Structures are given as C-alpha cells and as structure tokens.
Amino acid sequence: MKLRPPTLFIKNYYKRCYSHKFTQLPQERRIRLSGVLMTGAIGVSALSYYYYSILRQQQSQELSPTHFIPYKISHKIDIDPSHFLLELTPLQRQKVNLWSQMGSEHLWSVEVKQPEIMVVRSYTPLPLQVDENQRELKAIPDGSNGDGKFALYVKQYGNGEVARWLHRLPLGHTIDVRGPFVEYELPKYEGEISRNRDFLFNDEISSTEEDKFKYQPFDIAMFTAGTGIVSALQILLTESPLRGKMHLRYSCGSVDELGPLKPFLYQLHRYGRIDLQVLESSKELNVAKRQQKIWDQIPSPTNYLGPSNYLGPNKISIPVLALVCGPERYIADISGPRINLAQGPIGGMLKAKGWTEGNVYKLS
Missing domain, CATH: 1.10.12 (Lyase 2-enoyl-coa Hydratase; Chain  A, domain 2)
Structure with a gap:
C-alpha cells in the first residue's frame, strides 16, 4: 500500500x-x-x-553519495599476501539497479570509511558476486542488481591503512559505504541497444552472435597497472558493457595477482571484447624492455566524430580515447604526472605518440 x-x-x-x-x-x-x-x-x-x-x-537505506549505509563482508578471498577480494552485501536490500543505471558510460567508485582513524578510501566496485552453490565468482545477470552486492579487488600497501584494516576484518563484519561517485563519463548514444553478455554465464558458448547496433561503436585504449585493472573490468563486465573494442594494456607483477578475476580477463580476450597485452615484471625484470613493449603497442589516436550509422564491427581497435589508471609513477610514464589531484599536462609515451589533452584522461 x-x-x-x-x-x-x-x-x-x-x-x-x-x-x-x-x-x-x-x-x-x-x-x-x-x-x-x-x-x-x-x-x-x-x-x-x-x-x-x-x-x-x-x-x-539506499546507497547514496550523501551518507554512509552499512554493508557486511559476505565473502573474502585471499589471493596472495598483498591482494584480496571482498564481496560486500548491504544490510538493507537495495532497490536501485546501479549497474543498469550506470552501464558502461560511467566509471564510478564508492567510498569506504575507516572509523578508527576517520578516513575514507575510494574503491571501484565490480558487478560480481559469489555463487553460493558453486562457491565461484560470477557476473551479476542483466536486470538484477544482486540485491546491491558488489566485489572489491584490493591491494595492501605498506602505508595503506584502510586496505590493511579491511583485510583484518572477519566475515560478517559491518562497514560503512557511500556512493556512487562518477569519475568519468563516456559518450552515451540514446536509443542504442545493450551488448550481449551471454558468454559470461555459459562457458560452452564458442562464439557470440554479432550485435546489430544502431550506431557505430567507438573503441578506447586503457593503460592499467596493478589494481587499476578494475576500472577496465567495470565497464567490460557491467550490464550494457562497452560496445566497442578496448585496446587494453595491463602491467603487473604477475597475472596470477588477479586470482578469480583472471578468468574474466581471458574470457573477454577470447570473445573479442579486448585487444589484450599483459606485461608481467616477474617475467621481464628489465624496466626499459617492459617500457619498450608498451611503446610498441601504443596506437595512434583517431578523431572522435560523434554518432554515425552502424557499419559492422571494427576488425582492429581504433581508439578515440585513452584512459590511464594505476600507481602515480605508472601514470607519469604513460601520460605525464597528475598535479595536485588535477590532470596536469599530457606527457610521457602518449604525448610522444600524438595523443593530447582532448583524448586522454588520467583516472585517480
């Protein structure tokens, strides 16, 4: 009533x-x-x-940027001594489907409060939940918000008090969360259809039927390091995922640091959603050689001309935008440093390849 x-x-x-x-x-x-x-x-x-x-x-009781609401730690997966994954479940079932609202056009985060030292840290949620029967990490289906559940991929740093505090908490412990906070918006084509994600739910699908879009999708490039990979995974795994191809370059100590996220990355590569290159420092100790491999794989930018009629999928990625996410040193090498939390001028490898302030964004 x-x-x-x-x-x-x-x-x-x-x-x-x-x-x-x-x-x-x-x-x-x-x-x-x-x-x-x-x-x-x-x-x-x-x-x-x-x-x-x-x-x-x-x-x-709904997740909001203006106030914190309680979530409990419903699952915790230790990957290695530095990396772990949390499934968070709101104490009050959520009505709003943020995955449907945000789609792949919004890169967004939530803030977690550490009450003992009264600080907050931002984390990028993933549309994933633990299957209670199979005890495996699964994508949240279209039309569902998993009652508000999401997953966080976290690394413990030496000076990362909030991450170390989160790792110490037991299952069932309640933490305070607020959001969403949108950091970057991609162009949205009104009236466009959603992209198929069936391969995420059925391992036996050998190939996906080509989506018949209204407009020609645009491709993007993402350069990520460490836990920065979650920004790419968010818009690739969400409901109504990125319609174009992603030119994804991922630098890490070892790809095994991803734990249960690793199969999703290779699924996306297998089904043509991403053009993937993984650079593992554990397999190539020479920094100069790793940087040369990144340099060799950086494409030239393509001008974004806005919506145009659909002509079919691009055979190769033709990125119109480059997003960079990772530790500050990595961001500086790829695109020039951020200055006082602002973007700062474009520099690094991307500038040398012809990219500019108009088509590069450095994620926090």
Whole structure:
C-alpha cells in the first residue's frame, strides 16, 4: 500500500473552522466541535510526521553519495599476501539497479570509511558476486542488481591503512559505504541497444552472435597497472558493457595477482571484447624492455566524430580515447604526472605518440 501525506484533512479543518456555517453555531457547540477537529488535526500531523519519517528512512537505506549505509563482508578471498577480494552485501536490500543505471558510460567508485582513524578510501566496485552453490565468482545477470552486492579487488600497501584494516576484518563484519561517485563519463548514444553478455554465464558458448547496433561503436585504449585493472573490468563486465573494442594494456607483477578475476580477463580476450597485452615484471625484470613493449603497442589516436550509422564491427581497435589508471609513477610514464589531484599536462609515451589533452584522461 502506498502511503500518502494526510494534508487534505488539515486543509479541511481550517476550512471548517472559518466557514460561515461554523461561526453561526452556538458558542458551546463551536468549542466542542473545534476541540474534536483540533484533536484530529494533531493526530493527522503526527501521522504526517510518521509518513515523512518512513520516507526519509527508506531513502537513507539506499546507497547514496550523501551518507554512509552499512554493508557486511559476505565473502573474502585471499589471493596472495598483498591482494584480496571482498564481496560486500548491504544490510538493507537495495532497490536501485546501479549497474543498469550506470552501464558502461560511467566509471564510478564508492567510498569506504575507516572509523578508527576517520578516513575514507575510494574503491571501484565490480558487478560480481559469489555463487553460493558453486562457491565461484560470477557476473551479476542483466536486470538484477544482486540485491546491491558488489566485489572489491584490493591491494595492501605498506602505508595503506584502510586496505590493511579491511583485510583484518572477519566475515560478517559491518562497514560503512557511500556512493556512487562518477569519475568519468563516456559518450552515451540514446536509443542504442545493450551488448550481449551471454558468454559470461555459459562457458560452452564458442562464439557470440554479432550485435546489430544502431550506431557505430567507438573503441578506447586503457593503460592499467596493478589494481587499476578494475576500472577496465567495470565497464567490460557491467550490464550494457562497452560496445566497442578496448585496446587494453595491463602491467603487473604477475597475472596470477588477479586470482578469480583472471578468468574474466581471458574470457573477454577470447570473445573479442579486448585487444589484450599483459606485461608481467616477474617475467621481464628489465624496466626499459617492459617500457619498450608498451611503446610498441601504443596506437595512434583517431578523431572522435560523434554518432554515425552502424557499419559492422571494427576488425582492429581504433581508439578515440585513452584512459590511464594505476600507481602515480605508472601514470607519469604513460601520460605525464597528475598535479595536485588535477590532470596536469599530457606527457610521457602518449604525448610522444600524438595523443593530447582532448583524448586522454588520467583516472585517480
């Protein structure tokens, strides 16, 4: 049943109090009737307050950038001494499907609060949940928000107090989360169809049928290092994923650091969603050689011309945008350093390859 504010009763009360017929009643009767109406008005005012209190309470239980709501640690997967994965479940089942709302056009994060030292840290959620029967990490299906669940891929740094605190917490522990915070928006084509994700749910699919889009998809390049890979995975795995191809370059100590995320990365490569190159420092100790491999794989930029009629999938990736995500030193090498949390001028390898401020963005 839908609650409605009982304001009509109050309006009628005042109307009756000051109507011609009311003032013509005997004084004693007017006093009695006025008292009855006033009592009713007070009751309705209390009901109005109760209604709006319920409404505010319902709104405050949905994930929001303006306030924290409680989530519990429903699963924790230790990958190695430095990396782990958390599944977070809201205590109150969420109604809003953020994966559908955000799609692949928004890169977004949430903030987790460490109450002991009163600091917050941003993490990029992934549309993944642990299958209770198979005990495996699975993508959240289209049309579902998993009741608000999401996964976080976290690395413990020496000075990363929040990450180390998260790792110490037991299963079932409650933490405070707020969001979403949109960091970057990709162009959105109104009326475009969603891209098929069936291969994420059926390992036996050998190939995916070509989607018949309304507009020609655009390709992007992403240069990621460490946990920065989650920004790429978010828009590749979400409901209505990136329609074009992603030119993805991933630098890490070892690809095994991804743990249960590793199969998703290679699935995306197998089904042609990404043009993947993985650079593992454990297999190539020479920094100069690793940088040369990145340099050799950087494409030249292509001008973005806006929506155009669909002509079929691009045979090779033709990126119109480059996104860079990783440690500060990595960002500086690829695209020039960020300055005081601002973008700063474009530099590094991308500038040398002809990329500019107009088609490069450095993610935090």
